[in-house]
Structures are given as C-alpha cells and as structure tokens.
Amino acid sequence: MNDALAVCATGLVKHFGGRVAVDHVDFAIPAGTIYGVLGPNGAGKTTALRMLMGIIDPDEGHCRVLGHDRPRAAGDQIGYLPEERGLYPGMKAREAIAFMGALRGLDWKTGRARAGDLLDAAGLGHAADQKIRKLSKGMAQLVQLLGALVHRPALLVLDEPFSGLDPVNQERLEALIRGEQARGATIVLCTHVMAHAQRLCDRIAIIAGGQRRFEGTVAEARALLPLRAHFVPKAGDDTVRLLLPADAERSGDGYAFTVPDEGMEALLARLIEKGHGVAGLSIERPGLHDVFVAIVGGNGR
C-alpha cells in the first residue's frame, strides 16, 4: 500500500440480498487529484463510495484511506456530499454549514466564520441568514456542499454534486472543486455528466454492472476511440460520398467519419485529384461522452 494514494482499495465486493452491487473493484486514487467515478444508474458507484468512507463495510476486500486501514478512522478528514440531499429546514444557511463542520470536529466559532466566507465566495452571501426552507433547491445544495468542506477535509467525496444546479452554479461548483484541489484536497467525484468529468478530472474509473471497466486519465480514455473527421465539400456534389470511408454519414453541411488508418493526406489527395474542393475540414478526438457510451454500451447493467 502506498500513502501517495489518498485511497487504495482492493477487491471490494458488496452484495444486497443475493445480488452483487460491487464486484471486485479496485481504486488507487492519488493524493491531490480530482478523481471521477463514472457509470450508469445502478452501476454501484454510490455503494463503492460508501465503502471507501467506511459508511458500509465491504463483504470482501480491503480499503486504506488517508493512511488508515479502517476508513472510519479517517472520518474527520473526510467531507461527503451524499446523493440524498438534506439539511435541517429551520437552520440558517450559515449555521447549517457550521453545524456540519461541528459534526466533523470543527469548533462552532471557526465554522461560522468560515461559513460566511464560503457563502460569499459562492455568491450566496445574501443567503447567510436565511433559513434553509426559504432557499431554492440549488442554493440549499450549494449550502450542503459548503458544509461538507468547511472543516477543510483532506478527502472530499461528492456524489452527483452538479445535479439540480443551473449552468452558472455548475460553473461556480467547478471552480470551487478546483479551489479545493488547489488547497491540497483529494476530490472523488461521482457524476453522470461527462462534460464536467472531462473538464475537471485528472483520472477516472468507469463502473458498470458493479465492475470497473476502465481506469486511467481522461486523455487515456479519449485515446481509446479513433479520431473523427468532419469534411465539408465545396460543391453540393453527392458523388463525393463514394470517395469517403465506408462509415461516412451526412452531418450538417458535410460528412462525418472515422479518420482512416492511412491518415487524411491520402484521402484529401484523392478528393482533390477527382476535382472535389474542400470547404471545411476538422478533426476531433471523441469526448468522454462517446467513450462512456462505447464502454458502457447497452450492457451497462
């Protein structure tokens, strides 16, 4: 086991009523990284996260967290935003954050002071003394997130933190997560939204049917799929289709296809030789969304 890893889990297994929810999954999460745990609904992500934090015990396997062989011993160094949101509706936002900090050992006065600063930084300073029941769902969610990090945890575990947030708040949350990483925290992030994972994560694990299907950097994941080309011919001449690779399909004002193994030069030379002009050409690496769909496919469950 390596303590440059914030989390090192091997062979985690969890059954619920005879059905396997997590099936021999390993995690090696380097300290200081933003690590994405991605997968379809019911893949076993939340169950895996709960085992990492010692909220539930695995049926098999071992988990070392922040240097502790029992994850529960790391409790005060962990911050957790669970998928189920919930704050006391009668508490004011500032108090709710301080209260969550106090549950992780932070003294009340420091918690209240930090809560004010965090709310200001998140653009919610005006809501500091409002009761939770008066906040919108998205605002309450941000308050809960601030409560999860007010004690400055070494490991911050966020289960679907973006759900229910408008685009402006999603951007704020991305900045906040990057800020936590800059502070030195390790962030484990569970999300269905591949765009967030692609922008934020240093490494990802893709889980489907309780099993880990991929682990690596976002760049490694994206390199699993071939480059895609989008070609726009000069004239609206459909005969150009005959010269394009077999998988070419109409896309907007041109054609989309996989860049052939021989590269684009030979294809372009043939097109020009046959008198077809090029009005546009772009080549793109497929995004994490495409990789996710390719890996998880129809058998994700």
Ligand SMILES: Nc1ncnc2c1ncn2[C@@H]1O[C@H](COP(=O)(O)OP(=O)(O)OP(=O)(O)O)[C@@H](O)[C@H]1O
């Ligand atoms: N406490 C529980 N009791 C019984 N079954 C459970 C329990 N928790 C999870 N499961 C089952 O385990 C499987 C994995 O669930 P889990 O919540 O870990 O998936 P998930 O990947 O987080 O899904 P989602 O993205 O929908 O939140 C599912 O089949 C779920 O029904």
